[in-house]
Amino acid sequence: MIGPLAWNILLAMLWMGFTGSFTGTNLFIGLALGYLVLAYALRGIPAFANYATKVPRTIRFIVFFLWELILSNLKVAYDVLTPTYYMKPGVIAFPLEARTDGEITIVANLISLTPGTLSLDVSSDRKVLYIHVMYLDDEAEVVKSLRYLEHRALEVLR
Secondary structure: OHHHHHHHHHHHHHHHHHHHHOOOOHHHHHHHHHHHHHHHHHHOOHHHHHHHHHHHHHHHHHHHHHHHHHHHHHHHHHHHHHHOOOOOOOEEEEEEEOOHHHHHHHHHHHHHHHOOEEEEEEEEOOEEEEEEOOOOHHHHHHHHHHHHHHHHHHHOOO
């Protein structure tokens, strides 16, 4: 069985074929129209009903992560460019809510992509992620922000 994402991409490709315009903008329009068609026409089918809520969640997560990425880049850049040394590096043990290997990998990579943090290792029972943090002024605050990032990522993945 073809999944909802594959149907959406297929509808976008058909849209591009019908219009004869193979541009990024037209692909985006085709994806949006395909999403609307699938969300409305197939809302009663369980496999597609979840898809209608997952796409907006994914878009919100991408915007959230890009904003966090910009803020952390600015913080690290400011620290590098100013003569004052603000870093207080350390390693923390972050208890994971992610359970599958895929979820753990994605959460660890999202953490590593953010400047100032680096995923080091996962415990053998896959319940704790060890993270190097450049700014460890308040460990509880760091864990809280990482927990929020993990929660938003798992919202999209599950």
